[in-house]
Amino acid sequence: SQQGEEDPQALSIQEGENATMNCSYKTSINNLQWYRQNSGRGLVHLILIRSNEREKHSGRLRVTLDTSKKSSSLLITASRAADTASYFCATDERGAQKLVFGQGTRLTINP
């Protein structure tokens, strides 16, 4: 079953613009994670935010978490062509170790 659902499914922006992706989930969680996947490669962990945190930063990445709305957002500022990839949110369903991934957002940065 899908725990997280990303929105939008696809996003195309110009280099230098900001990109925002959203994730909604269904059950209580311990943490939420965001991953990036380049074409033909495995997923790479970007950032983890715990259920008692509301916002977290890592370089050009900013993640927010609203547990009351069961939603999270990933903001990439000053996008670059190298940011072109698919982005996934993942949650530990009901606090279990197993991570359940959403369908992902395909982000394209146009030069």
Added chain:
Amino acid sequence: DAGVIQSPRHEVTEMGQEVTLRCKPISGHDYLFWYRQTMMRGLELLIYFNNNVPIDDSGMPEDRFSAKMPNASFSTLKIQPSEPRDSAVYFCASSFGSNSPLHFGNGTRLTVT
């Protein structure tokens, strides 16, 4: 750190044949996961191990699928007999501790004709 290593990178086989996918997790990691990725179903968790013991195999599609972890540095996912609908990219991932980031291998692209 070599990362999670999967082999083979690509596998093409005929329906009915046995397929074995291999994974070497990152040294010291105590959790190992097998995921399957398709366009239609996205990323699905098949099974995961903790300290070489299978913890949850509820995602394994059917009895044709089996996974083993004989030691901390090696795991296999076997499909016997394989079917065209098994065609997908299979990922192995490992992590240290619970509720921790996963480190993925680059996957095995399986095509069953």
